[in-house]
Amino acid sequence: MSGVADRIALTGLRARGFHGVFPEERRDGQDFVTDVVVHLDVAPAAATDDLSLTVNYAEVAGAVLEVVTGEPVDLIETVAERIARSVLDSQPVAAAVDVTVHKPGAPIEADFADVAVTVSRSRP
Secondary structure (H helix, E strand, O other), X not given: OOOOOXXXXXXXXXXXXXXXXXXXXXXXXXXXXXXXXXXXXXXXXXXXXXXXHOOOHHHHHHHHHHHHOOOOOOOHHHHHHHHHXXXXXXXXXXXXXXXXXXXXXXXXXXXXXXXEEEEXXXXX
């Protein structure tokens, strides 16, 4: 990862999306649950109590919701990648981000608790 030890996490953000490879997933939609961990140095914000020097988690939540409820794609890998890029683009103090997209209602013919994809992205 980035070598930055501080993290801000937003977990369990639930939104309805229409992602999937099957027609019924695109037609009916399903809930997706997203976890985002942003890696950054929080010391400057903590020392000054200045929001502009840290991650605005309301903006992170908005970025997640925009992607999940936005244009349908086939793969949750694509959803996770788009969220990661959006967070890095919108949060200049973020050194890296881990995004996990859960698809608990995935169309699998077996008893299971969850399906999830995690991507980790950092600034070049």
